[in-house]
Amino acid sequence: MEFESVNKVAQAAFPTRWGSFQIMGFEGILPSARPCCEHGEASGKRVEGLVALVMGDIHGAPPVVRIHSQCLTGDVFGSLRCDCRLQLELALKKIADEGAGILLYEQQEGRGIGLMAKLKAYELQDQGFDTVEANVELGFAPDCRAYELPAEVLKLLGVPAVRLITNNPEKVAALQSAGIEVVERVSAEVEAQDTFERYLRTKQEKMGHILDSIPDALVGEE
Numbered sequence: 001m002e003f004e005s006v007n008k009v010a011q012a013a014f015p016t017r018w019g020s021f022q023i024m025g026f027e028g029i030l031p032s033a034r035p036c037c038e039h040g041e042a043s044g045k046r047v048e049g050l051v052a053l054v055m056g057d058i059h060g061a062p063p064v065v066r067i068h069s070q071c072l073t074g075d076v077f078g079s080l081r082c083d084c085r086l087q088l089e090l091a092l093k094k095i096a097d098e099g100a101g102i103l104l105y106e107q108q109e110g111r112g113i114g115l116m117a118k119l120k121a122y123e124l125q126d127q128g129f130d131t132v133e134a135n136v137e138l139g140f141a142p143d144c145r146a147y148e149l150p151a152e153v154l155k156l157l158g159v160p161a162v163r164l165i166t167n168n169p170e171k172v173a174a175l176q177s178a179g180i181e182v183v184e185r186v187s188a189e190v191e192a193q194d195t196f197e198r199y200l201r202t203k204q205e206k207m208g209h210i211l212d213s214i215p216d217a218l219v220g221e222e
């Protein structure tokens with residue numbers, strides 16, 4: 001879906017545990033609600049927000065960029081049902097180590113289905129469904145995210161080419177088809193833990209994620 005407009009609405013200094021960033025708020029306006037996402041059938045225009053953390057000179061060689069999808073349970077509470085928090089920290093450390101880079105934090109909780117639906121999906125997973133099956137059982141696509149907004153924000157930031165921190169080939173393809181060159185994929189793989197090993201295996205088996213530490217021989221086993 002095409003945005004009618006994307007604008008920066010705020011910028012401020014942002015000191016963190018990893019170093020000093022600029023925090024920026026962006027807003028994109030869509031002509032109508034997305035068909036598959038948490039906001040359902042609501043009519044009328046839809047405003048989507050995105051937070052960017054920017055460090056250093058991003059206009060030389062292609063900078064490292066992380067598109068991180070919101071995960072309240074992982075990012076804030078440190079949940080070990082998923083690898084999100086560890087990936088967020090990996091990305092911020094990578095940017096800090098390079099002295100330059102961008103974290104785009106998009107508000108697509110639960111792969112776009114919303115927080116309450118994600119909690120319902122967790123309930124189903126406790127009954128034996130995997131992360132993909134749970135979404136489908138609740139009437140959603142396995143993944144409801146779109147990446148046009150981060151692509152438009154990169155264009156506004158004057159960044160035509162990136163080194164993308166991700167294990168998800170769909171993010172690489174989506175950015176490229178939105179006109180951002182991905183010159184390298186930088187692994188976002190973290191050490192598997194018992195509590196989210198099944199989650200990683202499902203991402204590898206059903207969502208095509210590139211995860212070297214999960215042996216193929218284990219794929220499909222429960």
Ligand SMILES: Nc1nc2c(ncn2[C@@H]2O[C@H](COP(=O)(O)OP(=O)(O)OP(=O)(O)O)[C@@H](O)[C@H]2O)c(=O)[nH]1
Pocket residue numbers: 067068069070071072082083084087108109110111112113118121122125131135165166167168171188203209
């Ligand atoms: N619907 C649903 N969403 C989940 C679940 N666990 C984590 N998420 C959400 O999944 C998103 C992160 O997606 P992942 O599939 O873990 O990783 P990715 O962003 O596709 O790929 P990477 O760039 O490699 O991290 C966040 O929005 C989380 O809130 C779950 O069991 N069900």
Ligand SMILES: [Zn+2]
Pocket residue numbers: 071073074075082083084085
């Ligand atoms: Zn998570």
